[in-house]
Amino acid sequence: MNCRKCQSTDFVKNGHIKKKQRYKCKKCDSQWTENHKHRGRPLAERALAVFLYCHGLSMNAISKMLDTAPSTLLKWIRNFSNQHAHPPEPQTDAVVLELDEMWHYLKEKKQTLGLEGVLS
Ligand SMILES: [Zn+2]
Structure with a gap:
């Protein structure tokens, strides 16, 4: 045991x-x-719920279909996400700008971007 x-x-x-x-x-x-006895819904049912959610069905629709609370469904989706989904690796050549830096960046680049009339 x-x-x-x-x-x-x-x-x-x-x-x-x-x-x-x-x-x-x-x-x-x-x-x-x-x-x-194992409590809760079987794995197949939880997996089906996550599958339907990933294919665009709303949480309310799925929870009505499976006769469960939307909060329970959210818990299943979060558990699945924590177990299986990993954030993508950051790209090394990406330029990261703060929002206030972006303003200066766009002002400097306005001629090459064609934004002369938009940014004064
Ligand atoms: Zn233990």
Whole structure:
């Protein structure tokens, strides 16, 4: 038997609940009982919700379809995003400008950009 959260084998008995032995993980303090039923929606359903969201369906529509709260759906999407999506590597040749710097930059470049009439 392993911890449900961190898969550690370092756990102790921690009393009984509803006549079942309860265990407590020494590493992450999570508690569980034997033959514990998994709570929450199955992975396939959560994955389907994220898939539909990524293809443009609104969160309200998906939550009505799957009979769940939009806040729950948002939690599934965030979890999926944290697990699978990584921000793109910044491009090394990109020019980063603050908004107030941008104004000066555009004033200097107005002739090459053709903005003589726009910026005075
Ligand atoms: Zn643990």
